[in-house]
Amino acid sequence: MDEIIREKIKHVKKGDQSAFEDVVFLFQNKIYQHCFRMLGNRQEAEDIAQEAFIRAYVNIDSFDERRKFSTWLYRIATNLTIDRIRKRKPDYYLDAEIKGTEGLNMYSQLPDEQRLPGEEVENMELQRYIHQEISELPPKYRSIIILRYLEDFSLKEISDILDIPLGTVKTRIHRGREALRKKLRHV
Amino acid sequence: MSCNNKEARELMHQYLDGGLPTEEENKLRLHLEDCEACQQHFHELKRTITLIQSAESVTAPEGFTANVMNNLPAEKKRMKYMRWFKAHPVITAAAIFFILMVGGMLSMWNQNTELVVSKEEDLVIDGDTVIVPPDVVVEGDLVVRNGDLIISGTVEGNVTIINGELIDDPLENETLMASVGEINGEIKQVDRAFEWMWYQIKNFFRSLFTF
Structure with missing residues (x-):
């Protein structure tokens, strides 16, 4: 996989757009999912993931081929999501939770077209609840928890992606785990 | 606890x-x-x-890759040309040389719009026209740039007219055929940029050989 990506990036640097198309295809789910977990909103996730790929393409000449492309791409995506969270306007999204309700979002205000079988609903709700709790963490903890437990990066890789010292990654992951433990202990 | x-x-x-x-x-x-x-x-x-780790997983919406590809900036086209130039240095160098040469020649051509005569003694200048009066004998070559030339007298050497014409004096032609001017050398008339360029190049080589 790494070898394939390395080859593709060489071609992209030479100006081969179709090689970049392959790169986007290979990473689209990972990057979109990462953005979705960071932002908790599909529309924003799509915008930011798209922006991340475009930035990667425009700046491909500044990518050092001796390093891992995925690390570089995740860094671009993470920085973009954090920027977006900072600039967020108080808009209303269907995915967003309605204030004063527990786990209710705008989707639940829409008429249901189809009821899922009970168990699946329960499972879906738990997953959504967990997702909700993760996306309520402050971004600096959120990014690390997501990268570590949902995207399986090592602590060293996370320190590369976020460009922060390993010690800081450890401190933040400890705090993030403690914060989530408090929120999820009663589930 | x-x-x-x-x-x-x-x-x-x-x-x-x-x-x-x-x-x-x-x-x-x-x-x-x-x-x-x-x-x-x-x-x-x-x-x-x-x-x-059991959090819900999502996949990118359909057509995501195509969307990204459609939104790649157009300015990269310039990079494409740059890459092409880098890949073909000889053609690029030749093209640049050619452009500079033509540009330089054209700008030289356009700069000289004033009337220039190589010798002014005994010649009459009337606006853009240089006249060699009937009794005058010009010894040596005569070069007129950016003007017409009427020869009623005699020129011993070569005549070169750049961006102008040799005019036969209409009055004298009609009445007195005898007094038409005389040129004892070659007549050269150059009135187009290309010819002028050719003239320059020939001059350059001539001076090279005589040297």
Whole structure:
């Protein structure tokens, strides 16, 4: 996989757009999912993931081929999501939770077209609840928890992606785990 | 039921990060056997991780890749040309040389719009026209630039007219055929940029050889 990506990036640097198309295809789910977990909103996730790929393409000449492309791409995506969270306007999204309700979002205000079988609903709700709790963490903890437990990066890789010292990654992951433990202990 | 053993908490996290030496691990295990609060805490942490990992997964919307490709900036086309130039240095150098040469020649051509005559003694200049009067004999070559020339007298050498014409004096032509001017050398008339360029090049080579 790494070898394939390395080859593709060489071609992209030479100006081969179709090689970049392959790169986007290979990473689209990972990057979109990462953005979705960071932002908790599909529309924003799509915008930011798209922006991340475009930035990667425009700046491909500044990518050092001796390093891992995925690390570089995740860094671009993470920085973009954090920027977006900072600039967020108080808009209303269907995915967003309605204030004063527990786990209710705008989707639940829409008429249901189809009821899922009970168990699946329960499972879906738990997953959504967990997702909700993760996306309520402050971004600096959120990014690390997501990268570590949902995207399986090592602590060293996370320190590369976020460009922060390993010690800081450890401190933040400890705090993030403690914060989530408090929120999820009663589930 | 609580335990204020900060060290134990620290060890738990180190354990979860996978960087706990065996010695420390034994220490943690011994503590957990004794302390129910820490046991509970440790269990909750591990369970939290399992729960996080079960979070819902999503996939990119359809047509995502195509969307990205459609939104790639157009300015990269310039980069494409740059890459092409880098890949073909000889053609690029030749093209640049050609452009500079033509440009230089044209700008020289356009700069000289004033009337220039190589010799002015005994010649009459009337606006843009240079006249060699009937009694005058010009010894040597005559060059007129950016003007017409009427010869009623005699020119011993070559005549070159750049960006102008040799005009036969209409009056004298009609009435007195005898007094038409005389040129004892070659007549050269150059009135187009290309011809002028050719003239320059020929001159350049001529001076090269005579040198």
